[in-house]
Amino acid sequence: MNFTSKFLFFSFGSLFLFACNSNKNESFVDPLLTNRDTTVSPTSNFFYHANGSWFKKNPIAASDQSNGIFNTIGDTINSQIRQICEKSAALTDAKQGSNEQKIGDFYASGMDTIAIEKAGLTPLKSELAKIASVKDVVTLMKEIAHLHTIGSSPAFSFYIGQDDKMSLKYALFFMQGGLGLGDRDYYFNTDERTTEIRSEYKKHLQAMQLLMGESKEIANKNASIIYKLESDLAKVSRKLEEQRDPVKNYNKMSLSKFNELTSNISWENVLVELGVKKADSVIVRQPEFFQALNGMVKTVSIEDWKVYLKWNLIDSYSNYLTSKIRKQNFKFYATIMNGVKEQKPRWENIVNQTNGSLGELIGQIYVKEYLPAGSKEKLLEIGNSIRDVYAQHIKKLDWMSEPTKKKALHKLSKIVMKVGYPDKWKDMSKLKITRESYCQNVMNSNTWDYNFMASKYGKKVDKSEWAMYPQTYNAYYDPSNNEIVVPACNIIVPGFEGRMPDDAILYGIIGGSTFGHEITHGFDDQGSQYDENGNLNNWWTPEDLAKFQVKTKLIVEQFNNFKVLGNKHVNGEATQGENIADLGGVVMGLEAFKRTPQYKNNVKISGFSPIQRYFLAYGYAWMVNINDEALGNQIMTDVHAPAQFRINGPLSNIQEFYTAFKVKKGDKMYLAPEKRVLIW
Ligand SMILES: [Zn+2]
Incomplete structure (x- = not known):
C-alpha cells in the first residue's frame, strides 16, 4: 500500500455524538476544561497543558502500550463489534454462507481455546x-x-x-x-x-x-x-x-x-x-x-x-495457535518490544481478529446498527468546508507563482472525498468459515484477501474500493486515486455523547486533524509529486519546487531537534510527510473554524476564547500517552512523530497560537520567526 494514513496503529472509536442517551446532557463535563494540567503552562508544553490531567487520572493499563483518545474510542467500538460477534455466534439458524454465519463461527472458533489447545500445530x-x-x-x-x-x-x-x-x-x-x-x-x-x-x-x-x-x-x-x-x-x-x-x-x-x-x-x-x-x-x-x-x-x-x-x-x-505459543509471541513482540505487560482478555483479542479478517462483513451490520443518522452528511460538510478554505489559501500563498497555483488548485478540486462507508461492499461469498479451526479460518481469510488482490491484475482499476472499514478510527490519502477516505466513525468525539460538539471541537479534531491532514498529504513531500490524476508527474515550476523544498527542510530540522528517552531524536526526514500534513491540517481547520458563528461572535465556552478552544481541541485530537518501550519502537519504525510533537511542533509555527496563549521569547513553545514555517 502506498497511501498515507492519519496514524499507524489502528484503534477504534468511542462515543457517538448524535447518539441518543440525552439523559447524560445534564452532567456534561467539558473535556477541554478537565483534561488540562494547569500546573504546566501552555507556553512551555502545550501538549501536557492540554492533556496532562487526563494522563494522570488514566494511567496506561498493563495490557496496553498507550492510553488516550484512541483507546477511549477503541473501547466503545470494540464493545459494539463484540455485540455483533456474540449475537452472530448465538444464532442457531444463521444461513450457511451468510455474514452472520461467518462472523459468528469465526468468533466462536477463536473463543474455543479447548479446540485450539487440542489441535496444537495440526492446522x-x-x-x-x-x-x-x-x-x-x-x-x-x-x-x-x-x-x-x-x-x-x-x-x-x-x-x-x-x-x-x-x-x-x-x-x-x-x-x-x-x-x-x-x-x-x-x-x-x-x-x-x-x-x-x-x-x-x-x-x-x-x-x-x-x-x-x-x-x-x-x-x-x-x-x-x-x-x-x-x-x-x-x-x-x-x-x-x-x-x-x-x-x-x-x-x-x-x-x-x-x-x-x-x-x-x-x-x-x-x-x-x-x-x-x-x-x-x-x-x-x-x-x-x-x-x-x-x-x-x-x-x-x-x-x-x-x-x-x-x-x-x-x-x-502464532496468535492462532496454542497458549504457549501465543504467550511466547506476546512476550517478545508486546512486552519486550512495546512494554505491554499483560495480555488482553480473550474476547478482545478475538474481536480484534474477527474485525481484522471480516471487517468488511462487520461494517455492513455496524453502519446499520451503530451509525447515528446524519453522520455522513456532517463529515462531508466539514470536509467540503476544509477544501474550500484550502483553495482560498492556495490563491493567497506568497511564495508560489501563478502557474503552479493553478495546477495545485486543479489537483485540489479533483480530490475525491470518500466519506462514511463504501457504496458497494466486497463480495466475500467464496470465503469459507466454520467453527472447527480458528487457525484455518484465519488462513482462509488471508487467502481470500490475497486472491482478491491478485484477481485485480489486468482488470480496470476499481476506483470505488475502500482500504478501510467504516468502523476503523483512522483515515487516509491515496495518491494514485488522488482521494481521501474518511470512515464513518471519525464522527466520534469522546465526552460529547448525546450532544453536538461545538465548532472548535469539530474543526480542531475532524476538520484539522482528519480532513485537513489527509488533504495536505496530497501536497506533502511525496503527494506533491503526483498529479491530479494520481500519476507520478511533476507539475511544479523549478523555482516553486525549490522554494517548497526549502520549507520542507525547515520542518525536517524542527523535528530532528525533538528528543525523547534521553538522547534519542525524532527522525525528521522519515516523518516529514506526516509533519507537513499536521501543519497543513491545523492551519486549514483554523481557517474553516473562523467562518463559524462561534468564532465570529466570539462565543466563550468554559471560559476559553474561540481560538484558545480550537487549539485545545487540536491537542485533544492527539491525546496519546505512550510507554517508553513503545515510544522507542515508534521512533524507529513509524513515519508518524510521537503525539506530543504532533501538537507542539505545528503550533509553534502558527501566529494565532502565539497570540491566543501569549507565547513570548524565552518560552519553550517559542520559535524565532525566521525558524517558523507555513507551507500551505
Ligand atoms: Zn498522515
Whole structure:
C-alpha cells in the first residue's frame, strides 16, 4: 500500500455524538476544561497543558502500550463489534454462507481455546510438509511465493497496486522485506536498547523453535541461522527515510530484465505461484535488495532456507495457535518490544481478529446498527468546508507563482472525498468459515484477501474500493486515486455523547486533524509529486519546487531537534510527510473554524476564547500517552512523530497560537520567526 494514513496503529472509536442517551446532557463535563494540567503552562508544553490531567487520572493499563483518545474510542467500538460477534455466534439458524454465519463461527472458533489447545500445530501440518519438500532454488522460490498467498511474507514483500506513473493500471510491486524485527536498523544500531532487543530476539527465536518441537541444540542452531539470514536481508534494505522518495523507489522493468538482474531466480515460476498470469513488467522498489537475494538463494543452503520459512509460517500464525505459543509471541513482540505487560482478555483479542479478517462483513451490520443518522452528511460538510478554505489559501500563498497555483488548485478540486462507508461492499461469498479451526479460518481469510488482490491484475482499476472499514478510527490519502477516505466513525468525539460538539471541537479534531491532514498529504513531500490524476508527474515550476523544498527542510530540522528517552531524536526526514500534513491540517481547520458563528461572535465556552478552544481541541485530537518501550519502537519504525510533537511542533509555527496563549521569547513553545514555517 502506498497511501498515507492519519496514524499507524489502528484503534477504534468511542462515543457517538448524535447518539441518543440525552439523559447524560445534564452532567456534561467539558473535556477541554478537565483534561488540562494547569500546573504546566501552555507556553512551555502545550501538549501536557492540554492533556496532562487526563494522563494522570488514566494511567496506561498493563495490557496496553498507550492510553488516550484512541483507546477511549477503541473501547466503545470494540464493545459494539463484540455485540455483533456474540449475537452472530448465538444464532442457531444463521444461513450457511451468510455474514452472520461467518462472523459468528469465526468468533466462536477463536473463543474455543479447548479446540485450539487440542489441535496444537495440526492446522499448519500440510503447510509445514510443503516447506519440508523444498529441494532446490526453483522449489524454494515457489514455496516463498506460496507463503505470500496465505498471509506470510518471507524473503521480500509483494503486492499488486496502481502503477505510480499509470494510475489506471495495476502493476506488480516487489519490495524489500522478510525481517522479523520491524526495521533494518534493529539489526545494526548499537545503542543499549537496540542491543538488548537483538539479544531478546535471538532468545525468542530459540524459544519458538523449542515450541515447534525441536531439541535444545537444534533450537539454538536454527535461531542463529534465522538471525543470520535476516541480518543479511537487513544489510541490503533501505532505511525508513530512503523509502520515501517515490521516484527512487520506482524501478519499472520488463520481466526479462528482472530475470536478468537476478539470474538465479525465475520470476515466471514465482508469478505462476502468486496467481499472476501474463505479466510483462514489474516495479522493483529496491533493485539492490533483489540482487542480494539472488546471491543468497545460492549461498544460503536449502536446509537453512527451510528453517527460515518454517519460522516465518509459525511467526505469522502464532496468535492462532496454542497458549504457549501465543504467550511466547506476546512476550517478545508486546512486552519486550512495546512494554505491554499483560495480555488482553480473550474476547478482545478475538474481536480484534474477527474485525481484522471480516471487517468488511462487520461494517455492513455496524453502519446499520451503530451509525447515528446524519453522520455522513456532517463529515462531508466539514470536509467540503476544509477544501474550500484550502483553495482560498492556495490563491493567497506568497511564495508560489501563478502557474503552479493553478495546477495545485486543479489537483485540489479533483480530490475525491470518500466519506462514511463504501457504496458497494466486497463480495466475500467464496470465503469459507466454520467453527472447527480458528487457525484455518484465519488462513482462509488471508487467502481470500490475497486472491482478491491478485484477481485485480489486468482488470480496470476499481476506483470505488475502500482500504478501510467504516468502523476503523483512522483515515487516509491515496495518491494514485488522488482521494481521501474518511470512515464513518471519525464522527466520534469522546465526552460529547448525546450532544453536538461545538465548532472548535469539530474543526480542531475532524476538520484539522482528519480532513485537513489527509488533504495536505496530497501536497506533502511525496503527494506533491503526483498529479491530479494520481500519476507520478511533476507539475511544479523549478523555482516553486525549490522554494517548497526549502520549507520542507525547515520542518525536517524542527523535528530532528525533538528528543525523547534521553538522547534519542525524532527522525525528521522519515516523518516529514506526516509533519507537513499536521501543519497543513491545523492551519486549514483554523481557517474553516473562523467562518463559524462561534468564532465570529466570539462565543466563550468554559471560559476559553474561540481560538484558545480550537487549539485545545487540536491537542485533544492527539491525546496519546505512550510507554517508553513503545515510544522507542515508534521512533524507529513509524513515519508518524510521537503525539506530543504532533501538537507542539505545528503550533509553534502558527501566529494565532502565539497570540491566543501569549507565547513570548524565552518560552519553550517559542520559535524565532525566521525558524517558523507555513507551507500551505
Ligand atoms: Zn498522515
